[in-house]
Amino acid sequence: MSKEILIIKLGAVGDVLRTTSILKGVKEKYAGSGVTWVTKKESYELLKNNQHINKIFFIDQPLKELYKIHFDLVVSLDDEDEACMLATRINKKKLIGAYYSDNKKIYTKDSSEWFDMGLISKYGKEKADELKKLNKKTYQEIISNILGIKASELILNLDKEELEFAEKFAEKNNLKEKDLIIGLNTGAGKRWPLKKLSIEKTAELADRLNNELNAKVILLGGPEERERNQRIKEKTKTDIIDAGCDNSLKQFASLINLCYILVTSDSLAMHIAIALKKKVIAFFGPTSAAEIEIYGRGRKIVAPIECACCYRRTCNIKPNCMDKITVDYILNDIKEILG
Numbered sequence: 001m002s003k004e005i006l007i008i009k010l011g012a013v014g015d016v017l018r019t020t021s022i023l024k025g026v027k028e029k030y031a032g033s034g035v036t037w038v039t040k041k042e043s044y045e046l047l048k049n050n051q052h053i054n055k056i057f058f059i060d061q062p063l064k065e066l067y068k069i070h071f072d073l074v075v076s077l078d079d080e081d082e083a084c085m086l087a088t089r090i091n092k093k094k095l096i097g098a099y100y101s102d103n104k105k106i107y108t109k110d111s112s113e114w115f116d117m118g119l120i121s122k123y124g125k126e127k128a129d130e131l132k133k134l135n136k137k138t139y140q141e142i143i144s145n146i147l148g149i150k151a152s153e154l155i156l157n158l159d160k161e162e163l164e165f166a167e168k169f170a171e172k173n174n175l176k177e178k179d180l181i182i183g184l185n186t187g188a189g190k191r192w193p194l195k196k197l198s199i200e201k202t203a204e205l206a207d208r209l210n211n212e213l214n215a216k217v218i219l220l221g222g223p224e225e226r227e228r229n230q231r232i233k234e235k236t237k238t239d240i241i242d243a244g245c246d247n248s249l250k251q252f253a254s255l256i257n258l259c260y261i262l263v264t265s266d267s268l269a270m271h272i273a274i275a276l277k278k279k280v281i282a283f284f285g286p287t288s289a290a291e292i293e294i295y296g297r298g299r300k301i302v303a304p305i306e307c308a309c310c311y312r313r314t315c316n317i318k319p320n321c322m323d324k325i326t327v328d329y330i331l332n333d334i335k336e337i338l339g
Contacts, residue, residue, distance in 0.1 A: 001077045002032040002087065003033040004033070004036070004069055004070070004071045004072050005030060005071065005072060005075070005094070005119050006036050006038065006069075006071045006074045006090065007022075007067075007074065007077070008036075008076045008077065008078060008086055009039060009075075009078060009081060009083075009086055010038070010040045010043075010078050011039070011042070011078070011080075011081055011269070012191075012285070012337050013042055013043050013046065013249070013251070013329075014119050014268040015044065015271075016039055016043040016047065018139055018154055018274075018293075020050065020052075020154050020155040020156070021139075021145070021151055021155075021293075022075075022147060022151070023035065023053065023152075023155060024052060024152040025144055025150045025151060026075075026149055027052050028149070029074075029147075029148065030274055034054045034055075035052060035053050035054050036053075036055045036066070036069075037057070038057045038063075038066070040060070042098050044056060044135045044337070045250045046249065046250075049159060050155055055080050059083070065079055065314065066090065067089070067091065070092070071092045071093065072092075072093045072094065073095075074093050074094070074095045074097070074263065075096050075097055075147065076097030079105055079118055079119050079120045081105075085100060085111065087099040087100075088101075089177075097111045098111070098114070098115060098120060105116045105120045107309065110146060111146050112171040113146060114142050116128065116131055117129075117135060118134040129310070131310050132288055133288070133289075133309045135288060135290055135291065136290050137290065137291075138151075138291055138292065139291050139293065140148065140152075140293045145190060153275070153295065154266070154271065155275065156276060157256055158271065158276075159250075160260045162253070163254060164255055165251050165253035165254050166255060168306050169243070169258070170258055173241050174215075175216055175241075179216045180215045180260060181218065181259050181260050181272075182209055182213075182215045182216070182218070182261045182263065183217075183218045183222065183258075183259035183260075183261070183263065183264075183269075184217060184218070185204060185262060185263065185264035185325060186202055186228055186229055186232060187222055187228070187265075187267060187269070188218065188265040188266070189224075189267060189268070191313065192266075192287060193314075194286045194314070194315055194320065194322060195265040195266055196265055197218065197265065197285075197322060197323070198322065199232050201325075203235035205238045205263070205331065206232070206238065206240050208331055209334070213334070213335070215237075215248035218240075218241045218258070219232060219243060219274055220256065220262075221243075222252070223245050223246065229245060243255050250271075254308045256273050256276060257271050257276050257278070259273070259282060261280070261334060262278050262281070263283075263334070264280065264281070265283060265284075266283075266284050266296050266337050267285045270292070274292075274293070274294055274295065277297060278298075278300075279298045279337055283300075283302075283303070283329075284301065284303065284309070285303040285305075285320070286308070286313075287309065288309050289309070290309075298338065299336070301330060303319075303321035303325050304324050305320075305324050307321070
């Protein structure tokens with residue numbers, strides 16, 4: 001008999017994408033099941049065309065249709081108010097994850113491995129951050145253990161239009177199949193400004209990739225990186241290909257798909273590159289490197305500083321974690337990947 005399964009994962013967009021790693025396992029465990037996913041509109045482009053998702057709903061739209069369904073399993077992986085409220089009110093047989101009880105956000109015992117390290121941890125934030133730092137398991141391992149399934153790869157499907165967009169970009173910028181194309185993702189979102197490599201280091205890295213590896217370097221970023229990327233271009237002494245900062249989410253993904261290697265912080269671009277099975281050089285300071293699964297395709301560079309993985313948004317330590325990550329570290333790992 002088929003099952004109805006609801007996944008509640010609203011954001012951030014990169015976290016939504018990496019949660020697609022549970023879909024294959026869920027479908028295998030609950031053969032013939034229908035999977036419904038509730039998210040935010042900004043994540044839709046990364047979920048559409050996913051062969052394992054039957055329906056997608058947005059949290060800010062009327063959900064009358066959802067409340068008519070009796071779900072066999074609800075997987076609630078966010079601690080946001082809206083997510084917990086939906087998980088509480090929806091008709092269900094079994095719940096795994098966060099919900100409300102007596103006007104307080106709590107989580108099911110079988111989801112403790114994840115939520116004990118989060119904002120609604122029963123131990124409080126200080127202990128939760130300590131557990132986060134001590135954790136050695138990837139997100140995929142933790143969530144699949146919670147659900148009793150086998151973890152798999154992230155799923156991101158580019159359609160014909162998006163692939164054609166990348167082809168036209170490659171043609172315009174004289175990018176050939178034989179070229180070593182390396183993407184530099186310069187952003188990290190508003191929440192974690194400390195995750196970014198400095199403008200000066202990014203420019204130096206671009207120049208050394210050109211000079212030492214004869215690479216074609218693509219500068220990547222979103223609207224928030226417009227000014228930052230302009231300053232990086234002004235500081236580079238060699239040619240760099242500016243991908244622009246106004247691409248749609250899937251256009252951005254299609255540009256990453258052109259790259260052989262993506263150099264990036266712990267960010268949405270990193271998750272996209274992992275989903276597209278690209279080589280990834282990812283550097284980490286305030287957030288957890290252990291939590292990230294790159295499936296053996298690349299390297300994780302962790303800042304050589306005792307307070308790394310602090311989960312602080314601001315820092316008065318000099319030099320800080322990002323100061324400790326040198327261009328040599330990054331370049332050496334790229335060279336090792338290339339053999």
